[in-house]
Amino acid sequence: MxxxxxxxxxxxxxxxxxxxxxxxxxxxxxxxxxxxxxxxxxxxxxxxxxxxKLKFFTLLGGLSGTIGGFALTILTVLHWPMITGGKPLISIPAFIVIAFEMTILFGALASLTGFVLLSRVPNFKRxxxxxxxxxxxxxxxxxxxx
Amino acid sequence: MKHKEVDTAKPMTVREKIDYQNEIEERVLGAMRKPTPLYWVGLGISLLMVLIGAISWTHQIRIGMGVAGINNPVGWGVYITDFVFWVGIAHSGTLISAILFLFRAKFRSRFNRSAEAMTVFAVLTAGLFPLIHLGRVWFAYWLFPYPNQRLLWVNFRSPLIWDVFAVSTYLTVSAIFFYVGMIPDLAIVRRFKKGFAKRIYSVLSLGWTGTFKEWQHYNQLYKYLAALATPLVISVHSVVSWDFAMSVIPGWHTTIFAPYFVAGAIFSGCAMVITLVVPMRKMFKLEKIITVDDFDKLAQILLFTSLIVGYAYIVEYTIAFWSGNVFEESQFIYRVVGEYKWFYYLMFFCNVILPLTLFSNRLRRNISYLFIVSIFVNIGMWFERFNIIVMSLAHDFDPYAWGFYMPSLVEFGITLGSFGWFFTWFLIFAKTLPIISITELKEEVA
Structure with a gap:
């Protein structure tokens, strides 16, 4: 009732x-x-x-973005080591930019996923x-x- | 229908609140009614501009990059100017929706929806320009890191690749932010629609009902998206500025570029919000909701960012002359006496001198005047990017390598097309989606 x-x-x-x-x-x-x-x-x-509990999604998304960003850049330059512009292979300052953008991207996508899972939207019945x-x-x- | 003045500062009775909330719904959704002939004329002109742009680009793809005016030494011309201009326009959308949200600035709720829409459409426009500039556009996917047969990866040390990451992240996050902010409003639209349209808005609103469970996570999501978008917006235009600052060209290679570009971006974006919202308010009769006070606050942001931009122009000169670097000095003398000096004066007038009039209370609260200033600022900011890009390249180290650049007809056509493309999207938005955040206005009186 x-x-x-x-x-x-x-x-x-x-x-x-x-x-x-x-x-x-x-x-x-x-x-x-x-x-x-x-x-x-x-x-x-x-x-x-x-x-x-949405904050945990944001946190995990953001962290995976940071780790993923550094992994992508560092592992790919090591996979085919090619020096350009006389800079070191692992140029951390340059890679920070990539890692930063990926932190934001993954953080936002994970937050959205969190919302979808926690709020149960899309609600097909509704x-x-x-x-x-x-x-x-x-x-x-x-x-x-x- | 006659409407009473509603003073939101005074506590309202329950009846008044409900009347006010119904009025907001009616006014905002009223904008979504059948378009007037004026609207169709506007849409027609925009589509015509898109057509001109499309024809120009097709011509360029068919014949080759030679049809554009860019050549040695000025290899970056109007396309990159347009790119930076449109990315800049996008920025104040995020300022208004995310940064002012975190600062709890109330007037934001009047502008945030249109500003967010503007952000998404401006990034959509900006994103076309690297492709147009590429020449062989069918290889555009080479910009993204993907596993390929030759096991090659992109050069992550290149600022141009940072740009790919920054702009695509920005497009994704601002689109999510735009859509998420609209979900409760789409549920309101759904209530007023019938038949097939109701189905569409039901799907778009994801079956939103407004239960506690939905609101609880929704508010959290909105807060975190705002918190993520704030550093993002600053990083995006910083990265765009590093496309220039990471090189060694005099006039580009300066540390001030990142903050200078971010301030300029917010400045031009605010101007574009005013340019878009003033006619929209008039056309859809939203004077009761978007008041002169709200415009006044937006004009103050415009004035403030104008002061930062003006300061940056002066600092650029100071640094150049104290650097003791002849190339740097020569570049900045060239800007005020060279072939492009009128563009420089125009930029300085539109971005620094004219906005100073906004110190006057009376002018700031005059909507027509504000509209005119905002158009001048848009023009001035376009020329700022043109000046930085073209003048620096036309006049670098070796006098034998100096050159002169003027955009070709194709470049003009594509630039015109980009404005048409942007306005087409915006006009479609104005008739299909709620142009003001209804739930946030309701929250204010609750």
Missing amino acids: KEEFRFEDREEFIKKLEEVLASGVAPEKVNAVYPHPDHHIEEIFEKYVPKS ILYPEDYGNEFVLQIEREDP
Whole structure:
């Protein structure tokens, strides 16, 4: 059974949300839908649920980009050692530029992947049957059938 | 329909908030209605310019690079000028969307969507120029490191390869940033559309509903993308500047180039945002949302970056004359007295003198005046790149190797085509996607 509360007023919604979460309902059974990013609502939720793990994706992506960038440049020059412009084969300052760009690229791609995995988008069910609440704040609670 | 003035500084009642939010939706989505004849005329002109560019490029591919004016000693001409110009235009998109986001500057939400779109389309335009400049464009993939039969790899010590990495990373990251920022808005568009269009926007919005789980990770993603884009934007134009600064040509070989180019990029990009948003605001009647105050703040950034650019011009001269290097000195004397001196004066006027008028409060808040200044800045910044590239090459070490360069008709055609290509993309964007971030405006009043 699904209980649903709809609010036009953000303050009323927040009050109800706090009440429901404090009453001991399992937080994963509570779903909130709101029309714009709202840090206050997130803060309330995050008292009960863990914070987003997206940062680990960004970190791992960035690190793999740095390592990958240096690996790509260093291993390829060693694979076919050819001196150009009298510079050392492994020219770290030049390779930093490549590694830096790859850090950013991999970091951004990994963050996007993290978002896709954590938020469960694209949500195929909702693509076929979209749910729109306009500017309303909605609170849905799944209660176990008695 | 009559609209009340809404003062977002005062706390609103629930009713007022909802009315305001509905009004934003209506206004922004109103821009996506059936295009007016004026729009079709604009699109027609842009497409005609693209056609001219396409014909010119085809001609160049068929006949060869000889049809372009570039030759010894000026081997880099208008194509590289256009490349640097368009990469520069792209930069303020990221400044407005990422850097101002990290600084929590509120006025950004009025401009960020169009600025991000501008970034993506400008990089798309810039990316064409290395290909055009290549001559044998069908070998363009040689620029990328890939395992090939002869086991050869690109030269990672070359600034031109850094550029390949910087620009392709920039295109990818700014496209992701643009799209991700739009997902909640696409869900709003979906609500107002019917039939097949609704299907398309449903797919584009990835089935976004606005649940806590979606918002929580979304906000994190947006924050990290902004944090990654900020150093990226600085690195990209630094790398572009090193295409020049890593060489030994007098006028190019200076350490000031990276910050000088980054400031110039943000300067020209801000000007382009003003050039694009002023007509857009008028055409789509967005005066209530994008106010004179918002333009005032953008004009302050324009003024500030203009001062940095002006400072860099002076420092360039100071360094040249204190260096004791005759080639360096000669180059900078040449800039003000040589064949191209009028281009130099034009650049100096557009980029340094004219923006100084923005110190006046009254002029800064005059939208028509701001629009005119922004067009002059665009022209001035194009000539800045032309001056740096062409003048340095035309007048380097050996007087016997000096030369003179003027772009050919083909180069003019391709440059015109690049503007058409950019405006075509932008016009299509203005009618198919929400031009202002609706959710962020809603967040402000919440």
